[in-house]
Amino acid sequence: MRAVLVTGGAGFIGSHFVKRLLRSDDVAAVTVLDALTYAGHIENLGEAFLDAKLDFVEGSILDARLVGDLVRRHSEIVHFAAESHVDRSFYESGNFLTTNVLGTRTLLDAAFRMGVRKFVHVSTDEVYGPLLTGAADESAPLRPSVPYAASKAASDLVALSYFQTYGLPVCVTRSSNNYGPCQHPEKIVPLFVTRLLKGEPVTLHGRGQHVRNWLHVEDNCAGIELVLSSGVPGEVYNIGGGTDLTNKELTQLILRACDADWDVVTYVPDRQANDLRYALDCSKITSALGYRPTRALADGIEATVAWYRANPGRWAPLLRNPNAPMAQVRVPGPAGV
Template structure:
């Protein structure tokens, strides 16, 4: 079999660039020697330096541009869509760009894939589309009940992907993961933001009572899960990629404070976020049946992440 041609949208961002690095390092035998094209709008969260030195083509563009999609999608064997607006607070302040990219952009990309006859497509999504769960874990057939504009936009994109699979037979699968962490994450998300502030001697803001619970997955494990779905996922199906630690935000803040040489005085309670989901939890048995298991223990992954930012003060805000 010839080495595949892969199009990675959002490939200059945090998760996408990790995936590209893994592919080009031949960490995924099925994609060994792959030729990679990256499409990225290069917003504030997309950083070409994440791809420095990598043998890939970077196309600067927007997945909402259907003519651009029609120009670059043909000839690729696999298309993986990491492109998204993803920060909940920004979506609460102004939802328009989230709807544009996460809904209309997905439709534009999938239409181009349909017209090109792309053999394999993966839509990368989030556990936030389910809303909030007090106990237990969501299975892939749980109803979608998003509670933030970001989550609603991602749910819309997922439903479009499913519709293209059912209506048109497009071979697109959907992945949904927990909260990602690791190096190269733009410091607006909680872990790099807290590390940045703590290392700079500032306090960190903890929403509400701090008891909101999240499932944490290292970015390398997330990318391994996406790769498995790209290789073996069924069209129209959803696959969960869960992490290795379920923590309250208060527990996470305390761990980060200790890792950065601070104490609990560095944690400041602030007014809760609007519509703040209480807890996320994914049942990942479906993906595990395909051979997936997370490899990065949370304690090790968190320590390595703190060190990465500590060694790079230019990444702090």
């Protein structure tokens, strides 16, 4: 039977993954380690606390003693914990580097000492940087444009170096943009949905032509679970949703699901370092592990809007008290996406 440590398991993607693990018959214990910062909320785990297999520990991945004590009791680690919002990284780059790079190194050190059987490091397609044409496969160079992406690229390389140097069985996943229930309303989908549900306008950067691939959080978790069980140590696996949209096209889907029209949309000047296009080649995980995304984007957006409509008590308090240093920084011009 397996015992799995999940860092950042009270965050958006991590909490969905924890619930998925708890449904696995061969998993005997799941421990969540989460610092409960602005994007990590114990409420995200909700009904998971009814499962006797779940243990929750509030703490930081930078706490070497705590990490060592926890890793000792687990055979596998799935590492979600990270500072993850691009705009915040413009003002808090030191926090991003400390958490994402040094925190990952703290976990890797403990995993090596304790002989962990598998370590999955969860990353992002943003490490590849912008692509005007084509799609990045796992061998593409890393060309991050912003501090967030640079910190994730650095942590990817540190994780892979532990396989090359010490033989630690590390895999890295790089996913495209996730969406779904429980996402913090600073990201584009929940930001637009919550504003529209409140009757407020939304803003697009530039002319809304930035291209992203959209992946339902449950599809990403399915891919991560495949990598945890069957991924080859030392390998990287891209995980995408198969749907590339401009932000304007995405906005159209959200407007339709929220019964809103284009008169609530305004355009603002593009932000600095806003990569025009990301694109992933996900053929490796498909051919090697049999991964297939199962959720159509339009259906997923409608279901996501329905969740936010039905659960204002989960997101409305975050809009009143974001508990975020960036909210205290005055940035010229209106916020947009």
